[in-house]
Amino acid sequence: MELLAGDNDMLAEVLFKPKEYVCDVFAGVGPFAIPAAKKGSIVYANDLNPSSFEWMKKNIETNKILEGIRPYNLDGRAFIQQAVRDLQSTNEHQWKTFDHFVMNLPAIAIEFLDTFRGLYADYKHLYDANAKLPLIHCHCFTKSSDPLQEITQRVGEVMGEMPDSLKTTVHWVRNVAPRKDMYCITFPLSSTIAFANDKRKIEKDNEQEDADVSMNSHPYFFAKSLPAYM
Numbered sequence: 001m002e003l004l005a006g007d008n009d010m011l012a013e014v015l016f017k018p019k020e021y022v023c024d025v026f027a028g029v030g031p032f033a034i035p036a037a038k039k040g041s042i043v044y045a046n047d048l049n050p051s052s053f054e055w056m057k058k059n060i061e062t063n064k065i066l067e068g069i070r071p072y073n074l075d076g077r078a079f080i081q082q083a084v085r086d087l088q089s090t091n092e093h094q095w096k097t098f099d100h101f102v103m104n105l106p107a108i109a110i111e112f113l114d115t116f117r118g119l120y121a122d123y124k125h126l127y128d129a130n131a132k133l134p135l136i137h138c139h140c141f142t143k144s145s146d147p148l149q150e151i152t153q154r155v156g157e158v159m160g161e162m163p164d165s166l167k168t169t170v171h172w173v174r175n176v177a178p179r180k181d182m183y184c185i186t187f188p189l190s191s192t193i194a195f196a197n198d199k200r201k202i203e204k205d206n207e208q209e210d211a212d213v214s215m216n217s218h219p220y221f222f223a224k225s226l227p228a229y230m
């Protein structure tokens, strides 16, 4: 397990690869998803806030992205499941998966990781030795003096299994308040989680209330119009 320092561009560096499938669960108005699509990634981008969703679509138009990005307006949990179904339906007979899940809602994103339990259970028959599983990049806050341990522990509790320590990095993003920092944990989805039999059911629509709080406190809620990226 590795603790890295740097800024948020690390994700862009890692993710902006042509032809990779990227699932942006909390995409806002598209400040990450749109440049990724411009660079040739195939991006499924979601935001629950209807206003952010509308502005994301406008920003896609402004940037003249004709293909390579697919906008959704769903709760994060429902979106993760829907996006996996939609991608797999592009070829029913062959294993299809995202290369990356990006989860930038630092206050509560870790809680959404339970969605990955059994996420691929319906497609296990298509999985073989050459198939890959996605990398998850999940933002979070911590006040801990041992962020690596505290964050991986929380991830493990939500997912029901600790992430593989040899393949996990915890990346410092920025300081947000005295003794409070934002981090991004990156780890591969394990096959035991992906194909778990205790698949999570989407039953809590009232999680919307939590979402509204975080929407209203986020700067991108106000910064709607993105520039046309080169």
Ligand SMILES: C[S@@+](CC[C@H](N)C(=O)[O-])C[C@H]1O[C@@H](n2cnc3c(N)ncnc32)[C@H](O)[C@@H]1O
Residues within 6 Å of the ligand: 025, 026, 027, 028, 029, 030, 031, 032, 046, 047, 048, 049, 052, 074, 075, 076, 077, 104, 105, 106, 207, 208, 210, 211, 212, 214, 215, 218, 220, 221
């Ligand atoms: C921190 S912003 C991230 C925006 C963008 N990804 C970025 O990198 O700047 C979090 C976004 O998550 C959205 N959001 C909040 N709760 C959500 C939920 N339950 N499901 C989906 N999106 C949600 C908010 O509307 C907000 O646009």
